[in-house]
Amino acid sequence: MKSFVRMSYPYLLWIALFIVAPMIMILLYAVTRSGSGTITFSFTLDNFGRFLSDTTFLKVLWTSLRIALLTTVFCILIGYPAALFIANLPEKRQTLMVLLLTLPMWINMLLKTYAWRGILMNFDLESEIKVFIGMVYDFLPYMILQIHTAIAKLDRNLIVASYDLGANRWKTFLKVTLPLSVPGIISGITLVFLPAVSSFVIPKLLGGGNYVLIGNLIETYFLVAGDWNFGSAISLIMALIIIASMYLTKRLDRSAVEE
Amino acid sequence: MKRLILAMIAACLALLPVMSSAGGFDPAEVAGTTLNVYNWGEYVDMEVIRDFEKEYNVRVNYKTFESNEYLWLQLQSEDAWDVVVPSDYMIERLIAAKKLQPIDKNIVDNLDQLAEGVKNQAYDPDNTYSVPYFWQTMGIVYDTTKIPEEEMEAQGWNAFQNEAYAGHAYMYDSSRDAFMIAEKALGYSANTTDENEINAAYEWLRNMHRTLKPSYVTDEVIDSMAEGLKWMALVYSGDAAYILGENEDMSYCVPSQGTNIAVDAMVIPANAKNPKLANLFIRYMLDYEASKANSLEVGYASANARVLEELSGAGGEYEDNAAYLPRSGYELDEVYVDLPADWQSRQPDLWTKVMAE
Amino acid sequence: MENRKSPWRFFSSGYLILVLLFIYLPIGYVMLFSFNDSKSMISFSGFSLRWYEAMFENREMLESIYYTVVVALIATAVSTVVGTVAAIGLSKARPLLRSIALEINNLPVLNPDIVTAISLMLLFLSAKIQRSIVTLTLAHITFCIPYVILSIMPKLRQLDDNVAEAALDLGASPRQALTKVIIPQIYPAILSGALIAFSMSFDDFVISFFTAGVDVQNISMYVYSMKRFNPSVNALSALIVVAVTIILVLANLIPALRERKNKKEEYQE
Structure with missing residues (x-):
């Protein structure tokens, strides 16, 4: 089996070149001072201090996290029953449903958002509600598919056993299906929460331009302001928050499984 | 794909041997070559490009971008564009960074066709490096059924501080333009770097954010105002001309406090691979025929004097369109100057804070 | 139930x-x-x-859709192969190496697109590599591989190592063990990884914008740079919906038909 390990070497080289090396450059920018285009090596933590000491930036961060969090919650609430119901369909219908959920992912996201903008123009809704409709729309298929995969893998015998032991439908769901589908929810969260934190096109188009989000900040500082050092620092802060939250969900996952 | 195109070009070559000459330059020299053009999205009549290709037996590789800052970043690389179309202040920055090569005026022999309002601007005093393409002023598009004309004209930029319009306004999300209207409203230069004036402008914008509660938008404002979704919006005249053409209720106000005159001009990067064809292209685009087709298609004010006069004059396509012809020769109007590096990053920084408050 | x-x-x-x-x-x-x-x-x-x-x-729009499809196909093919091979290799690697590699693998998924985009652009600029359809494709492969690995890894964990061991003990070469034992078992996961990779590549704007050169523009770059909305994009999308529907239906119909045929043959035997 050891010979298989060697198979990962080309990939390790690839990530060293195309992921690690570029990220080191971002890290270097984040801890150095001014000068876009060339790296000047004067170490500083000012870029991080500037972000963390400014209430405006913290507010932007909070708004982004809040929108991403609520989007994820809505996706679970709407997506879980859908995934459960799909898993209960006959196998051919399941394949069809999975197909139908996959298809919209192939249409340009911006275009679907334009369409929502047109549709929602006809309704007098709070801009926040419009943003959530657009966000949930974009991410819901990913959540449903992840949870569905987890539920579909479940051993049917466990459920039958639970019924045999006198548990009703509700109890079986709570004690058997739900705990065992947690890994699916977790991977769904990964695919929804992470991109949702940095998304800004949907809030911009549907929120009527009332939101400044962390994705906007990064774009503004890199592109408009040309301040790559600060832009890099914001990117790193965001990456840290995301990695921390992933670590937390993994812990939750583990404790749920242990129970 | 490439082979197919080459074959097609070869076929064209055989069919169309005789070409018009430009400034003693033999067009046969460029036949069969490719020209890499980088322009704003939806900013041309593609028929004009196709005609140019036919006339010179060349292929135009036409690509689009969406902001000057993106363009600047792209030009930091080795990418060899032959013609790009930045705006005034970005041209100034590119000239200073030695990223451009001079226009060959032996080939581009029709600069006399340029309109007075766009010629010899401060960023490039003798049009050494740039040939204007479209130009425009910034102003306010507003719904005359919601805001009467006299009311709007009397307020000018101060309409952006009027609580009565709260929730009914679009503000263009561009730090440079946002600071421009604040500075003009306060009677300063749009190119100021005076600390106190910038701070006053910043406070003016914060006040706008609180009282007007505008929606911050970019190009989607064009379609939104054409649909009449809000009462007023900050837009460039070319976009305003389009909006006015689509929606009869809309009118356009260029405030008497002064505004920005923006010129988008064709330039040739220093590392262009096909500069001869680039010059031919610029000449072609400036000529009457192409200028007219482009201006009709896009709605922006032509840099060609004759086209400008014809389209805005009696019987012209834009005769009754208040936004098409940019105001020129007005004392308080200014072209943007490229700000010093620290301001280039400070303005967006302050503007972000206004929007996020 | x-x-x-x-x-x-x-x-x-x-x-x-x-x-x-x-x-x-x-x-x-x-x-x-x-x-x-x-x-x-x-x-x-x-x-x-x-x-x-x-x-x-609209030649520009048609060209951009052509490049989008070509880049997505190449990126999907390469990232599926590299990702599958790497995932199998990593699943047998020491836990420390595996967990480090997987954390790094997650970076392009975790990072906002703009960070990945700028970091790759910095790489190409500082290495003085002229940006072109090649760099664009390299970038797409880079952000597609993680999705392939993420899709395959859980399936690999469920695999019984003993089956592959047994194949090796019975004299199968590692290559045979791979193609005859491991890959057939994780085939559905590879397929779904490839599908995700394709749709990610197909839809990407930001990373493409910063890694493409003068020679190529994909459909997202075209759509994002539109100053005014050009409804031809609606027409294009409508056609994409129809095309994708046909492809997906065929992709699902063919295995189903084959299966039915096989079953029939089995029955006849």
């Missing part, structure tokens, strides 16, 4: 139909408005085919 008709079943079908309606509403909207007589995306003023005509006359 139970096959008898019940209000519960009625409710669950109703719920799924609602979800599908929600998901297909904007797509139907795009298709409807591709036939709109005017430029508006808000009001439908009459039926016309003008946007389809405009689309087929």
Whole structure:
């Protein structure tokens, strides 16, 4: 089996070149001072201090996290029953449903958002509600598919056993299906929460331009302001928050499984 | 794909041997070559490009971008564009960074066709490096059924501080333009770097954010105002001309406090691979025929004097369109100057804070 | 769980139909408005085919869709192969190496696109590599591989190592163990990884924008740089929906037909 390990070497080289090396450059920018285009090596933590000491930036961060969090919650609430119901369909219908959920992912996201903008123009809704409709729309298929995969893998015998032991439908769901589908929810969260934190096109188009989000900040500082050092620092802060939250969900996952 | 195109070009070559000459330059020299053009999205009549290709037996590789800052970043690389179309202040920055090569005026022999309002601007005093393409002023598009004309004209930029319009306004999300209207409203230069004036402008914008509660938008404002979704919006005249053409209720106000005159001009990067064809292209685009087709298609004010006069004059396509012809020769109007590096990053920084408050 | 008709079943079908309606509403909207007589995306003023005509006359748009598909196909093929091979290798590697590699693998997924984009652009600029369709494809492969690995890894963990061991003990070469034992077992996961990779590549704007050169523009770059909305894009999307539907239906029909045929043959034997 050891010979298989060697198979990962080309990939390790690839990530060293195309992921690690570029990220080191971002890290270097984040801890150095001014000068876009060339790296000047004067170490500083000012870029991080500037972000963390400014209430405006913290507010932007909070708004982004809040929108991403609520989007994820809505996706679970709407997506879980859908995934459960799909898993209960006959196998051919399941394949069809999975197909139908996959298809919209192939249409340009911006275009679907334009369409929502047109549709929602006809309704007098709070801009926040419009943003959530657009966000949930974009991410819901990913959540449903992840949870569905987890539920579909479940051993049917466990459920039958639970019924045999006198548990009703509700109890079986709570004690058997739900705990065992947690890994699916977790991977769904990964695919929804992470991109949702940095998304800004949907809030911009549907929120009527009332939101400044962390994705906007990064774009503004890199592109408009040309301040790559600060832009890099914001990117790193965001990456840290995301990695921390992933670590937390993994812990939750583990404790749920242990129970 | 490439082979197919080459074959097609070869076929064209055989069919169309005789070409018009430009400034003693033999067009046969460029036949069969490719020209890499980088322009704003939806900013041309593609028929004009196709005609140019036919006339010179060349292929135009036409690509689009969406902001000057993106363009600047792209030009930091080795990418060899032959013609790009930045705006005034970005041209100034590119000239200073030695990223451009001079226009060959032996080939581009029709600069006399340029309109007075766009010629010899401060960023490039003798049009050494740039040939204007479209130009425009910034102003306010507003719904005359919601805001009467006299009311709007009397307020000018101060309409952006009027609580009565709260929730009914679009503000263009561009730090440079946002600071421009604040500075003009306060009677300063749009190119100021005076600390106190910038701070006053910043406070003016914060006040706008609180009282007007505008929606911050970019190009989607064009379609939104054409649909009449809000009462007023900050837009460039070319976009305003389009909006006015689509929606009869809309009118356009260029405030008497002064505004920005923006010129988008064709330039040739220093590392262009096909500069001869680039010059031919610029000449072609400036000529009457192409200028007219482009201006009709896009709605922006032509840099060609004759086209400008014809389209805005009696019987012209834009005769009754208040936004098409940019105001020129007005004392308080200014072209943007490229700000010093620290301001280039400070303005967006302050503007972000206004929007996020 | 139970096959008898019940209000519960009625409710669950109703719920799924609602979800599908929600998901297909904007797509139907795009298709409807591709036939709109005017430029508006808000009001439908009459039926016309003008946007389809405009689309087929628009060489730039057609070229961009061509490049989008070519890049997505290459990126999917390369990232699926590299990702599958790497995932199998990593699953047998020491836990420390594996967990470090997987954390790094997650970076392009975790990072906002703009960070990945800028970091790759910095790499190409500082290495003085001229950006072109090659760098664009390299970038796409880079952000596609993680999705392939993420999709395969859980499946690999469930695999029984003993089966592959047994194959090796019985004299199979490692290559045979790989192609005859491991890959068939994780095949569905590889396929879903490839599908995700393709749709990610197909839809990407930011990373493409910063890694493409003068020679190539994909459809997202085209759409994002539109100053005014060009409804030809609606027509294009409507055609993409139709094309994808056909491809997906075929992709699912062919294995099903083959299976039926096999079953029939088995039965006849």
